[in-house]
Amino acid sequence: MSTRIDDNPVIKQALPTIKDRSGRTVGSEELELLREVIESGTLAYIYGDKVRRFEQEFVGLMGAESAVAVSSGTAALHTAVIYLDPDPGDEILVSPLTDMGTVIPILYQQAVPVFVDVDPETQNMDPEKMEECITDRTRAVLVTHLHGIPADMDPILEVARRHGLFVIEDAAQAHLAEYHGGFVGSLGNLGCFSLQQSKHITTGDGGMVISSEDRRFGRELRLCFDKGWPRQNPVRDHLFLAPNYHMTELQAAVGLAQLGKYGPALEARRRSGRQLLEKLAGCDPVTPLRTYPDTSSVFFAYVFRLNLDMLGADGASIVAALHGEGLPCELGYPGEIPLYLYPMIRERKTFGTSGWPFDSPAARKRWRYEPGLCPVAERACRETVVIPWNEGLASEHVDLIHRAVVKVVDHFRK
Numbered sequence: 457m458s459t460r461i462d463d464n465p466v467i468k469q470a471l472p473t474i475k476d477r478s479g480r481t482v483g484s485e486e487l488e489l490l491r492e493v494i495e496s497g498t499l500a501y502i503y504g505d506k507v508r509r510f511e512q513e514f515v516g517l518m519g520a521e522s523a524v525a526v527s528s529g530t531a532a533l534h535t536a537v538i539y540l541d542p543d544p545g546d547e548i549l550v551s552p553l554t555d556m557g558t559v560i561p562i563l564y565q566q567a568v569p570v571f572v573d574v575d576p577e578t579q580n581m582d583p584e585k586m587e588e589c590i591t592d593r594t595r596a597v598l599v600t601h602l603h604g605i606p607a608d609m610d611p612i613l614e615v616a617r618r619h620g621l622f623v624i625e626d627a628a629q630a631h632l633a634e635y636h637g638g639f640v641g642s643l644g645n646l647g648c649f650s651l652q653q654s655k656h657i658t659t660g661d662g663g664m665v666i667s668s669e670d671r672r673f674g675r676e677l678r679l680c681f682d683k684g685w686p687r688q689n690p691v692r693d694h695l696f697l698a699p700n701y702h703m704t705e706l707q708a709a710v711g712l713a714q715l716g717k718y719g720p721a722l723e724a725r726r727r728s729g730r731q732l733l734e735k736l737a738g739c740d741p742v743t744p745l746r747t748y749p750d751t752s753s754v755f756f757a758y759v760f761r762l763n764l765d766m767l768g769a770d771g772a773s774i775v776a777a778l779h780g781e782g783l784p785c786e787l788g789y790p791g792e793i794p795l796y797l798y799p800m801i802r803e804r805k806t807f808g809t810s811g812w813p814f815d816s817p818a819a820r821k822r823w824r825y826e827p828g829l830c831p832v833a834e835r836a837c838r839e840t841v842v843i844p845w846n847e848g849l850a851s852e853h854v855d856l857i858h859r860a861v862v863k864v865v866d867h868f869r870k
């Protein structure tokens with residue numbers, strides 16, 4: 457929805473977007489490597505070397521021992537959950553504010569997502585709320601670093617260690633974000649990344665899992681997305697249930713070229729993000745999300761909370777007015793409700809009419825998700841503005857975004 461304050465919107469031209477080259481750095485380097493793949497005639501990863509090279513170079517940057525490349529961020533997370541190999545009905549802690557791709561893998565493995573409320577200032581999982589969600593069925597915690605801002609990993613790892621939980625990091629939106637001297641994704645047991653079009657580098661769709669401890673559960677990570685098939689064995693075999701989530705050589709060619717662009721892309725996102733932080737510093741009705749001390753954001757999005765009392769309006773009206781000023785933005789993330797209130801989960805639209813895993817006889821109880829489950833997250837969805845960010849945003853765009861936000865805030869401010 458869009459509403460106009462007047463006939464003179466601040467932003468009259470489209471801002472750079474991740475949807476095309478205005479906000480993405482893709483060009484001759486990618487083309488050259490793609491040409492190599494096409495000319496070789498080897499498009500599949502099992503016969504080529506581009507995916508292997510992409511994995512090695514990626515993990516070299518991230519600070520783990522090994523990496524496996526897959527077809528999406530959701531596939532990366534699913535690979536991680538397959539590696540963990542939960543029993544049906546086992547429980548996995550997760551944030552209610554993340555992409556549905558974080559939860560889908562849990563459901564496909566017949567495990568149950570247990571939603572831990574968030575810290576109101578960072579909107580990442582609140583470590584203080586974890587303990588009350590842990591039972592004798594809890595196997596793991598899946599931590600999302602939302603909007604490019606690291607979750608508070610030290611206390612999360614501490615609770616996980618005390619309860620023997622496996623830690624999967626969802627760094628889909630936080631490539632190379634730093635937390636206390638390390639990169640997110642390398643702090644837990646497995647780190648998962650998305651390489652979809654909007655991410656810090658992209659292969660169109662794609663994903664990566666990084667690890668420093670292959671075979672912890674007696675299964676090799678690579679088999680978890682390759683039909684459980686140890687291809688090096690002379691006789692064909694399938695050791696356990698697993699899908700095919702291969703990345704192709706074509707995607708890896710693009711990915712290899714994109715690796716060279718991480719530095720400038722992150723620098724550009726950080727520069728413009730910090731500029732807007734400075735410009736909006738005195739604007740009381742909007743508060744940016746906080747980053748914990750000794751951590752840094754990589755600005756997947758620019759996100760601020762609205763003080764609705766000061767503004768005397770609801771979030772939807774503010775966002776509609778921002779749209780009226782020409783600013784693309786959303787109310788809340790993943791939307792105006794947290795994940796557990798979407799029909800897939802709340803109405804158990806999973807496997808036929810079974811209602812599994814929520815109603816599975818293997819679960820500890822019948823799982824139901826109602827409003828009020830995570831009040832901080834629910835409120836965040838109603839009071840948060842998410843502006844998509846990208847490396848094409850320059851100072852003049854930041855000026856326009858700043859002016860649009862101030863105009864709308866001044867219009868509503870009581």
Ligand SMILES: Cc1ncc(COP(=O)(O)O)c(C=O)c1O
Nearest residue numbers: 528529530555557558628650652
């Ligand atoms: C936090 C988070 N987790 C998981 C995913 C899933 O990644 P993909 O869309 O590549 O499957 C995304 C993608 O947007 C994401 O932002």
